[in-house]
Amino acid sequence: MITVLILMCLGILIGWFLHKQKKLIKITSEITNWAIYLLLFLLGLSVGANEKILNNFDKIGYQSIMITVFAVTGSVLVSWLSYTIFFKKDER
């Protein structure tokens, strides 16, 4: 996955230099959207052809929801701690 990271960093550098070219940036974000649409279509395509995933969809769905419940609970609690220690006193 090093290729992905290098391409992204290259993009950041180029974006940094070209950030005043508004038209170009707008076209870039338009193509970005379509690249995401295409990839999600392709993900759907290979999932649709994969019976192992289709037959376990309920199990996969349940896991997905549960992992998010834990992720959100964890981040809400840690942010509550940060808020109580560092932010709350400034509000009074």
Add this chain to the structure above:
Amino acid sequence: MKGSLIILSFFAFGLLAGIYKLLPEHFSQNDYSIYALYILMFLVGIGIGSNKKSLSLIKSVNFKILLVPLSVITGTYIGVAVFSLLQDNLNLIDSLAVGSGFGYYSLSSVLIAEISGDTLGVIALLSNITREIITLLLTPLFARYFGKLAPIASGGATSMDTTLPIITKYIGSDYAIISVFSGVVLTILVPLLIAIIL
């Protein structure tokens, strides 16, 4: 919300085309998607580098504001680590990768699918959509009982755009800049963290 529906319908169209074999077989057997992913990551990079928001936000960085995305990352990782201990299907690495989406489901799902396979990609998609939905539904509750940072934490990467309106409605517009900051930082970190973890 409109954007989410468009994104989901592309996934749904693909799913239907796959189930009913609407496309010629070689289409789904050849893996074109890795090239699309390369193009995407390059373009995402350009988007980050040219983003005025991220440029101006760098100037507002201080220790306290950095604590917000840091708390979100720490809390998310503690949460998913506990989850990975409680069941046998997803190990710690996979759970951390899915958690690293922070609600940015479009990018995290295609990236994870490419590295770790379709099953984990689908989990990342569903899981991170759930994060956005939970935030939209529970922000009033979080804001009331767990402080003003809680809705921002729940929103993760989405706290800069899709969940920003509801978040600022319940915690006040003086926290809007923190919400956008946290969302931008997490959005940039999503591909980096996933690539490092997997």
